[in-house]
Every structure is written in C-alpha cells, then in structure tokens.
Amino acid sequence: xxTLEGISKxxxxxxxxxxxxxxxxxxxxxEHTVVDALRDISFTIGExxxxxxxxPNGAGxxxxxxVMSGIMVPDRxxxxxxxxxxxxxxxxxxxxxxxxxxxxxxxxxxxPVIDSFELLxxxxxxxxxxxxxxxxxxxxxxxxxxxxxxxxRQLSLGQRMRCEIAASLLHGPKILFLxxxxxxxxxxxxxxxxxxxxxxxxxxGVTVILTTHDMSDIEALADxxxxxxxxxxxxxxxxxxxxxxxxxxRTVTVDYHPNSSxxxxxxxxxxxxxxxxxxxxxxxxxxxxxxxxxxxxxxxELVDVAIETKPVDELIVELxxxxxx
Numbered sequence: 056x057x058t059l060e061g062i063s064k065x066x067x068x069x070x071x072x073x074x075x076x077x078x079x080x081x082x083x084x085x086e087h088t089v090v091d092a093l094r095d096i097s098f099t100i101g102e103x104x105x106x107x108x109x110x111p112n113g114a115g116x117x118x119x120x121x122v123m124s125g126i127m128v129p130d131r132x133x134x135x136x137x138x139x140x141x142x143x144x145x146x147x148x149x150x151x152x153x154x155x156x157x158x159x160x161x162x163x164x165x166x167p168v169i170d171s172f173e174l175l176x177x178x179x180x181x182x183x184x185x186x187x188x189x190x191x192x193x194x195x196x197x198x199x200x201x202x203x204x205x206x207x208r209q210l211s212l213g214q215r216m217r218c219e220i221a222a223s224l225l226h227g228p229k230i231l232f233l234x235x236x237x238x239x240x241x242x243x244x245x246x247x248x249x250x251x252x253x254x255x256x257x258x259x260g261v262t263v264i265l266t267t268h269d270m271s272d273i274e275a276l277a278d279x280x281x282x283x284x285x286x287x288x289x290x291x292x293x294x295x296x297x298x299x300x301x302x303x304x305r306t307v308t309v310d311y312h313p314n315s316s317x318x319x320x321x322x323x324x325x326x327x328x329x330x331x332x333x334x335x336x337x338x339x340x341x342x343x344x345x346x347x348x349x350x351x352x353x354x355x356e357l358v359d360v361a362i363e364t365k366p367v368d369e370l371i372v373e374l375x376x377x378x379x380x
Contacts, residue, residue, distance in 0.1 A: 057100040062132035064093040094286040107277030153223030169203040179226040193221040213244030270367040311355035
C-alpha cells in the first residue's frame with residue numbers, strides 16, 4: 056500500500072545573533088544552517104494496517120506525513136502510495152487519501168459544517184449517492200446530528216475534530232493520515248475518536264497512519280509502531296516486542312495480614328515496606344513471577360496482589376535513551 060525508500064529532506068533555517076547591529080547585518084548578509092528533517096527513511100505499510108508513527112517534537116513525523124500526502128517534495132528517495140508518486144500525480148492521488156492535521160482546519164470558519172461538507176463534495180466530485188451514504192454513516196457514528204448546521208467557530212475542540220475527521224472521509228478514501236488527531240481533546244472525545252478509527256479500519260478496511268504524542272492512543276489503536284528521532288527511523292515493530300526489550304521489570308504491590316518482618320524475595324528488590332503492604336520490583340528475566348508469588352505466600356498471609364508493567368511512555372523513553380535522541 057505504501058512504500059518509502061531512502062526518503063531524505065532538509066531545510067535551510069535563517070540564523071542570526073541578538074542585537075540591533077546583528078539585525079542590520081542580516082539585512083545584507085544572510086546566514087543559514089541546514090536542518091536534516093528526514094534521513095534515509097525507508098518502510099512499507101500494508102493494506103488495512105493501523106500504524107502509530109511516533110517521536111519527539113521536531114523528529115520528522117509531520118514532514119513524513121506531508122511527503123506521503125503529496126504536500127512536500129523530498130530531496131532524495133522514492134515514495135509510492137497505491138502505485139502513485141504523491142507529489143507528481145496529486146490530482147489522481149488525493150481522491151484516495153484523507154488527511155487530518157490536528158492543529159489545522161479544512162472547514163470554513165464562519166459557515167455551518169454542512170456547507171463545508173457540500174463544498175468538499177464538489178471539490179472531490181463525489182457522486183451524490185455516495186456522498187449521501189457516507190454523510191449518513193459519518194453523522195451516525197461520529198454523532199454529528201446536532202452539529203451540521205452550527206458554524207465551525209461555535210464548536211468546541213472535540214466537536215470540531217469529529218467534524219474534521221468526517222470531512223476527510225466523505226469521499227471514501229482508502230488511506231487516512233492522522234497528525235495529532237486527539238490533541239487537546241477531553242477523555243470522552245478521545246474515546247469517541249478512537250472507537251471510530253477502529254470501526255472504519257475494521258469495516259471499511261481503511262489503512263490508518265497515526266502520529267501522536269499520546270501513548271494511550273498508540274496502545275488503543277496501533278498494531279505496529281514506527282519511531283523516528285532526529286530524522287532517522289529508530290524502531291519498527293509492535294508493542295509486545297518493545298515490552299520484550301525494555302519491559303521485563305514488573306512492580307508488585309502486596310497487601311497482607313500484619314507482619315513485623317520485611318519481606319525477602321530472591322530476584323526482587325524491595326521498594327517500600329510497612330507491616331501490611333510491600334512494593335517490590337521484579338526482573339522477570341531473573342525470576343519467574345509465579346516463583347515470587349509462591350515465596351510471598353510462604354512468608355506472609357496474602358490479602359491482595361497487584362502486578363503492573365512499565366507504562367508505554369517509559370518504554371519509549373528507554374528506546375530514546377538507547378539511541379540518545
């Protein structure tokens with residue numbers, strides 16, 4: 056569905072020191088630095104995948120999305136999406152993709168949402184029957200019924216984002232690029248957007264490429280993770296593989312009947328202790344969790360045991376550290 060090979064992109068950024076003299080000098084002599092936004096990026100994405108594309112600010116995520124959507128031309132490399140070269144065949148290509156940039160709008164600010172939708176119908180030359188069917192489906196699944204006749208400027212952020220996603224799907228694209236689609240949304244709106252993305256992926260087979268800083272989005276949606284840092288692809292795999300590399304430690308919280316002696320479990324380190332509760336860190340590469348529970352039950356009368364894995368955010372930080380991002 057999507058193939059990138061050796062994609063590179065750099066930008067010239069103006070540079071000058073502070074002060075009036077330097078400002079005057081800059082009028083005649085411009086100094087620039089070259090920033091490598093993408094360095095030899097290569098990957099493939101299959102039909103029907105949901106891929107999380109993650110990385111720190113300035114890593115190159117949005118630049119990659121702009122290359123894949125045909126907005127930006129790379130300096131080097133090739134990109135093929137559904138057989139199209141995005142920046143060379145834009146007119147034929149754009150009818151097959153939907154794009155949502157969380158901090159930019161494709162809706163007209165002062166007119167009702169439905170007017171923007173109808174203008175998009177004309178721009179994409181969507182047959183009236185297909186438009187009506189898609190509008191009905193999107194209105195129902197994204198709960199837009201009460202919003203269609205409201206001017207965009209009067210919508211909350213969550214309401215506007217639901218309308219933005221609907222606008223990007225009116226023409227029935229096969230690929231959806233989502234750049235920070237849940238930025239600034241409340242918990243209810245996030246869950247609604249995530250559920251909708253799952254639905255269109257499962258029922259319509261839409262391929263989804265999602266960039267986000269919200270790791271709960273990644274956990275809820277992505278089958279696969281691509282991680283970029285300083286313009287270079289650092290990781291391509293799933294969450295299970297990532298947990299296998301950096302998530303071998305478990306935090307075990309144990310509640311028990313009053314006990315006067317601190318617990319001693321080989322292979323586990325005691326993080327905190329009281330006569331009724333202990334918190335341990337366990338490296339599952341050194342000792343099996345079943346052995347830890349067995350030894351705990353030998354020392355105290357257990358009331359409750361809770362086992363927590365490392366949050367995905369911490370796993371990502373570990374991966375960043377490994378590559379010194």
